[in-house]
Every structure is written in C-alpha cells, then in structure tokens.
Amino acid sequence: MITAGIDFGAKNVKMVILDDGKIAGRGSTLTGFDLKIAVKDASEMALKAAKLKLDEIAHITETGIGQGSVEFAADSVSEVGANAKAGVKLLPSARTIIDVGAEEARAVKCDESGDMKDFVVNERCAAGAGAFVEAMSRALEVELEQMGPMSLKATEAVPMNAQCTVFAESEVVSLIHAQTPKPNIARAIHDAIAERVISMVRRLGITEDILLVGGLAYDVGFVDAMKRGLGVEVHVPEFPEYVSAYGAALIAQERAKE
Amino acid sequence: MAEIKYQTKPLDIWNEGKALRQQYYENYAKAHEKGGIRWAGGAWAYSAVPAGLGDDVWSLTGEPYGASVAFDKKFAARCHEAIEAKGFARDLCAYLRNYLGSIVLDEYVFGGKFPKPDFQWTTHICCSHAKWYQIASELEGGTPLFCIDVSTGLYQDFDERRREYVVNQLLDGINWLEKITGRDYDDEKLIQAVYNECEATSLWAEICAMNKTIPAPLDEKTMYSLYVFGTIMKHRPEAVAFYRKLRDEVQVRVDNKIAAVGNEQRRVITDTQPPWGFLEVFRYLESYGVVSVGSLYTFSLIGAWEVKDDGTWGPKTTPQEQGIDITTRRQALEILADWTHARPEWQHFYSAQKKSDMMLRIVREWQVDGVLLHYNRGCEGLSLNIAENRLAFKEAGVPVLPFEGNMGDEREFDLERTKKAVDSFLELLGVK
Numbered sequence: 001m002i003t004a005g006i007d008f009g010a011k012n013v014k015m016v017i018l019d020d021g022k023i024a025g026r027g028s029t030l031t032g033f034d035l036k037i038a039v040k041d042a043s044e045m046a047l048k049a050a051k052l053k054l055d056e057i058a059h060i061t062e063t064g065i066g067q068g069s070v071e072f073a074a075d076s077v078s079e080v081g082a083n084a085k086a087g088v089k090l091l092p093s094a095r096t097i098i099d100v101g102a103e104e105a106r107a108v109k110c111d112e113s114g115d116m117k118d119f120v121v122n123e124r125c126a127a128g129a130g131a132f133v134e135a136m137s138r139a140l141e142v143e144l145e146q147m148g149p150m151s152l153k154a155t156e157a158v159p160m161n162a163q164c165t166v167f168a169e170s171e172v173v174s175l176i177h178a179q180t181p182k183p184n185i186a187r188a189i190h191d192a193i194a195e196r197v198i199s200m201v202r203r204l205g206i207t208e209d210i211l212l213v214g215g216l217a218y219d220v221g222f223v224d225a226m227k228r229g230l231g232v233e234v235h236v237p238e239f240p241e242y243v244s245a246y247g248a249a250l251i252a253q254e255r256a257k258e
Numbered sequence: 259m260a261e262i263k264y265q266t267k268p269l270d271i272w273n274e275g276k277a278l279r280q281q282y283y284e285n286y287a288k289a290h291e292k293g294g295i296r297w298a299g300g301a302w303a304y305s306a307v308p309a310g311l312g313d314d315v316w317s318l319t320g321e322p323y324g325a326s327v328a329f330d331k332k333f334a335a336r337c338h339e340a341i342e343a344k345g346f347a348r349d350l351c352a353y354l355r356n357y358l359g360s361i362v363l364d365e366y367v368f369g370g371k372f373p374k375p376d377f378q379w380t381t382h383i384c385c386s387h388a389k390w391y392q393i394a395s396e397l398e399g400g401t402p403l404f405c406i407d408v409s410t411g412l413y414q415d416f417d418e419r420r421r422e423y424v425v426n427q428l429l430d431g432i433n434w435l436e437k438i439t440g441r442d443y444d445d446e447k448l449i450q451a452v453y454n455e456c457e458a459t460s461l462w463a464e465i466c467a468m469n470k471t472i473p474a475p476l477d478e479k480t481m482y483s484l485y486v487f488g489t490i491m492k493h494r495p496e497a498v499a500f501y502r503k504l505r506d507e508v509q510v511r512v513d514n515k516i517a518a519v520g521n522e523q524r525r526v527i528t529d530t531q532p533p534w535g536f537l538e539v540f541r542y543l544e545s546y547g548v549v550s551v552g553s554l555y556t557f558s559l560i561g562a563w564e565v566k567d568d569g570t571w572g573p574k575t576t577p578q579e580q581g582i583d584i585t586t587r588r589q590a591l592e593i594l595a596d597w598t599h600a601r602p603e604w605q606h607f608y609s610a611q612k613k614s615d616m617m618l619r620i621v622r623e624w625q626v627d628g629v630l631l632h633y634n635r636g637c638e639g640l641s642l643n644i645a646e647n648r649l650a651f652k653e654a655g656v657p658v659l660p661f662e663g664n665m666g667d668e669r670e671f672d673l674e675r676t677k678k679a680v681d682s683f684l685e686l687l688g689v690k
C-alpha cells in the first residue's frame with residue numbers, strides 16, 4: 001500500500017511517500033508565502049522520486065503548522081504524535097524524541113509502539129529553535145552551515161544569558177567587539193539554545209534513548225551542546241528534518257488499514 | 259468528531275441570569291439618580307459589610323468588570339494603551355489594567371461615562387489588590403479608600419487571634435463607612451447580608467458538586483457566566499434567589515441525564531481565569547467530546563466548600579442550616595470572617611501543595627481525564643504555583659497541558675498555537 005505524510009513546517013514543507021512501509025520518495029521546499037505552491041512543489045518532488053502519481057497514494061496524513069492547507073490530505077496528526085510514531089520506527093529503543101525546527105521545539109515521550117505518553121512544546125519564543133541560529137549566524141557573518149563545525153572548534157565556554165533573539169543578538173555583537181573568537185561565540189549560541197530546549201525536555205523527564213530530530217539536528221554544534229547538556233547519548237537519524245512527515249506517513253498507513 | 263450520546267438543551271434560567279447581571283451593572287451606574295450609594299472594590303471584598311448602609315448601595319467589583327472589558331477586545335486594547343501610556347507596566351494584572359484604563363478613558367464598558375464610586379472598599383490578598391484601589395482613587399481625584407488586610411495565612415491557622423485581626427478592621431471599617439457616607443449603619447441589614455452571602459456561596463458549591471455526574475449538566479464556559487453573581491453581589495437576596503432556582507434546574511438535568519455537551523466522552527478541568535476573548539478553545543475541545551467540567555477557580559472563587567462525612571467535597575453548611583441565630587454586629591462579622599477565610603481559592607496563596615491536593619481531589623471526585631493549565635500572565639495571584647501544580651499532576655499520572663496566555667490581554671495569547679497544542683492533547687486523550 002502507498003501512503004504519504006506531509007509536514008507543514010515554519011520554514012519548509014516536507015513530504016514522505018511510503019510503499020509498503022518503505023520510503024519511496026521525499027520532497028522538501030521552502031514554505032514561502034503561497035502555501036499551495038509549496039505543497040505542490042514538495043509533493044511533485046516526492047512523487048517524482050517515488051515515480052508515482054498523486055492518485056496512486058491510498059492515504060495522505062498531514063502534520064505541522066499549516067494543517068488544513070493540504071487539500072488532498074485525508075486527515076491530520078500532531079507533530080508530537082507523528083514524531084513518536086516515526087522515532088520508534090527509526091530507533092526502536094527511543095523513548096524521548098526531541099524535535100527542534102525553525103520556529104518551535106517540542107518533545108514527546110512514547111512507548112515501544114510509538115504511542116505518545118506525554119509531550120511539551122516550547123513557549124512563544126524563537127530562542128529555543130532554529131531561527132535563533134539563523135539570526136545569530138547573520139550577526140556573526142558566518143554561513144549557517146558553518147556554524148556547527150565552527151562551534152566544535154571552540155576552545156572556551158563563553159556564557160550567554162540570552163533570553164530572546166533580540167537580546168542575544170546584541171550580546172553576540174558585544175562578544176565580537178570583545179574580540180571573542182568566533183568558534184567560542186558559535187558554541188555559546190548552541191549552548192544557549194540547548195539549555196532552553198533541555199529545560200523544556202526536563203519537564204517531561206529524560207527517558208532514554210533520546211532521538212533528536214528536526215532541521216537543527218543537522219547542526220553538529222547543536223547536537224554536541226545537547227549531548228553535553230543532557231549528559232547522555234543523543235541519537236540523530238538520517239534525514240532528521242523529514243521525521244514528522246515520515247511519522248505522518250506511518251500513521252496514514254495505520255489509518256488506511258482501519 | 260464524537261458521536262452524540264446524551265440529550266442536551268440550553269439552561270432555562272440563562273436569559274434571567276443575563277438580565278440580572280445587566281440590571282446589576284445598570285443599578286450601580288444609576289444609583290445616584292435615586293439617591294443611592296456606589297462603591298467599588300475587589301470581588302473578594304467583604305461586600306456584606308457596606309450592605310448595612312441600606313438596600314440602595316451598589317458595588318462595582320473590579321475583577322468581573324475587568325473580565326467584561328476583556329470580552330470586548332477592542333475596548334480592552336484601548337484600556338491597555340491608555341493605562342500603559344501613564345507608565346503602568348504591561349505585566350501587571352490584566353483586570354487592573356482594564357479597570358484603570360477604563361477610568362482613564364472615562365468610559366464604562368456597558369455604555370456611558372465611567373461611573374465613579376463614592377468610596378472604595380476592598381481587601382488585600384495579592385499584590386495587585388494592594389495597589390489597585392489606591393491608584394483608582396488617585397486617578398479619580400481622591401475617592402475615599404478603606405482596605406482590609408486579609409493575609410492571615412492558611413485557614414487551618416485561622417485561630418481566634420487572626421480572626422480578631424480581621425474583625426477589628428471590619429469594625430473600624432463600619433465606623434469609617436458611617437463617617438464618609440453620613441448614614442447610620444443598620445446591623446439588621448448586615449446580618450441579613452451575611453446570611454445571604456453564606457447561602458449564595460454554599461449554593462454555588464452545591465451546583466458545582468452536581469457536575470460530578472456523568473454526563474456533566476454544566477460545562478465550564480457556561481459556569482463562567484453563572485458564578486459571576488457570587489463576584490458582583492454575593493450578599494444580596496437576588497443572588498440567593500438566582501442560585502436556588504439554578505440549583506433546582508441543574509438537579510433536574512442530573513435526574514434526566516441532560517448533558518451540557520451531548521457528545522461528552524472525556525472530562526477535563528482547567529485552572530485560573532481563561533483568556534476571556536478566546537472561549538472558542540472550549541468549543542473546539544467540545545467538538546471532540548471533551549468537556550471542561552470546572553476548575554478549582556470556577557468552583558471556589560466564590561464557592562464555600564467543606565469535607566463531608568464520606569470524605570468528599572460538598573457545599574459548606576450555612577449558619578442558618580446549623581441553627582445559628584446571628585444577633586450582634588460582632589457575631590455577624592466573626593461568622594463572615596470565618597466563612598470568607600475558609601474559601602479554598604484563598605488557600606493556594608499560601609501553599610502550592612494545598613492547591614495541588616485540592617485540584618487532585620477534583621480530578622478524583624469529578625472523574626476527570628486531563629487538566630489544562632493556563633499559565634496566565636494576566637494574574638500573578640491565581641497563577642501562583644501553577645508550575646508546581648503541573649508537577650503534582652504529572653506525578654499522579656494525570657495528563658496535563660500547560661498553555662500560555664493572558665485572561666485579559668489578547669496580545670499575550672496565541673490562538674493558533676494553543677489550538678495546535680490542544681490537538682496534541684486531544685491525541686493524548688485518545689479522542690483525535
């Protein structure tokens with residue numbers, strides 16, 4: 001059976017197509033202003049990769065911020081619900097899945113079947129999400145992709161008291177003026193986000209194994225900060241930004257069988 | 259969407275309640291036309307005491323007034339702008355800002371100019387209460403103000419010494435009322451007001467206790483419109499009469515399984531004031547058969563409770579039910595002080611544990627499946643300790659959804675984000 005999941009993120013729309021549970025195609029595009037175009041582009045990309053047509057998909061489940069915007073979706077699931085399902089599929093021992101996207105961080109605790117047991121989402125602030133790194137990379141005048149590798153070269157931990165993106169930016173500027181090496185600033189930025197995310201996850205209770213997903217899981221500096229902050233191993237799957245879409249596709253599969 | 263399992267119908271008494279509330283606010287505004295007196299103060303003020311000045315004494319209680327302003331989002335925004343322009347910080351109590359903004363604009367939310375009171379009569383329990391009427395008085399050009407300090411700690415410690423501390427202030431207050439109004443004080447009216455207040459607040463608890471039934475005869479958003487009489491006129495005969503009728507009607511609903519929400523399949527409670535301009539969140543929950551059956555806030559902001567012989571919560575036995583004949587001013591004030599300080603909603607100002615215990619009791623007795631906790635930036639008083647309460651639910655294995663917002667300032671509430679979190683919660687409850 002062919003099913004699909006589509007994840008409407010703040011920055012990207014992602015689609016995953018499953019053929020009998022195996023990933024047949026993926027597609028991702030910038031969300032932009034025209035949601036319909038973003039959905040069309042992401043789905044065309046995934047369909048092309050899977051060599052399929054839209055009407056060959058038995059069931060499509062959507063997730064993410066723009067729920068209701070995907071005309072061809074049969075139903076929806078929350079990101080935490082999708083993450084729980086996908087997380088356990090990707091790493092059967094995973095019990096806590098932490099998802100840090102562009103605008104939001106969330107975490108879900110689940111059982112061995114991938115059923116959600118509890119969840120948390122971040123407060124109304126981007127300081128614990130990917131948008132924060134983007135803003136800081138601009139302040140540092142460093143390519144976003146370089147932030148992670150640069151952070152790993154830090155020689156010293158510099159404290160950053162940032163409570164929000166706006167204040168953090170002025171703090172970064174002060175650090176630059178104080179001639180703080182850029183790698184140390186990059187690490188301070190990652191540590192600041194990790195600290196916020198971890199304090200949120202602690203509300204759930206840390207249950208291993210931990211799987212880190214979402215776009216920020218690509219950032220090796222952030223992953224390192226999470227490992228240090230949590231004091232336990234943090235696993236990152238392949239294609240971490242597709243995990244919610246993958247979970248939605250798995251749920252589509254379950255629902256199609258019902 | 260959940261299937262309809264129970265019959266449902268609107269409350270017969272609904273329009274009567276609406277008219278009573280409107281009439282009350284009008285009576286306050288027009289009091290001077292008939293030679294009456296207007297006073298303003300907190301909803302928790304000892305309102306039975308000024309009743310000794312006569313039947314034509316009307317009050318404007320700040321919190322329900324602030325909530326009425328919050329319903330009118332445009333007016334609320336203007337109130338915030340007006341008071342913030344005077345240098346008042348955005349993180350102060352949202353009701354206080356709505357109320358003070360209304361004074362600054364000189365507009366009454368129900369129409370016309372803001373009807374200034376003849377005096378302010380209030381209590382101090384949270385830090386906003388302590389300054390609210392002082393500032394109101396200043397903004398109004400010096401309205402006389404009398405405050406009663408009620409910070410006497412947990413009710414379990416409310417011994418004779420503490421009670422005397424309150425009663426002596428009330429006795430001084432009566433002398434002050436006579437002086438500033440030029441009227442003679444009538445103890446008989448005070449005594450009747452005390453009987454009324456005890457009966458009205460006990461009746462409200464009785465009504466809330468009926469919501470232990472499945473299906474719940476009342477949903478919380480409806481209850482918000484009904485408890486209001488306990489916040490604007492708990493000492494008046496109209497409040498008693500209304501609650502008696504309501505109690506009888508709710509009993510009929512219980513006997514006939516008439517539900518507030520026909521598709522009830524899960525029961526939740528909330529905490530603190532909701533974001534008033536966004537009660538649609540409750541409707542959203544209901545579309546999945548999730549009904550909020552109340553909260554510690556809705557039950558005991560005014561409700562008077564006691565632990566019954568079987569160990570469950572029920573309405574507090576009134577002095578009249580106990581056969582107590584009140585004959586003197588002092589006795590009336592002692593009974594009123596004791597009644598007031600037993601209020602469950604006052605206990606959590608002193609103990610997070612007490613509040614958690616009371617909420618967990620509600621979860622058990624009202625057969626609740628989950629809890630929505632409003633991290634209410636608009637009320638430092640009632641959101642005190644709320645994060646600790648969340649931990650208590652977590653330890654007890656009760657699903658809980660905290661969400662951020664503000665009861666009276668829509669700038670601090672994100673409807674879409676909240677709905678998204680609610681979606682996850684609905685999945686956790688197994689209904690979506």
Ligand code: SF4
Pocket residue numbers: 321351352353354384385386387636637638639640
């Ligand atoms: S308890 Fe809340 S609503 Fe009441 S005065 Fe204090 S902050 Fe305002």
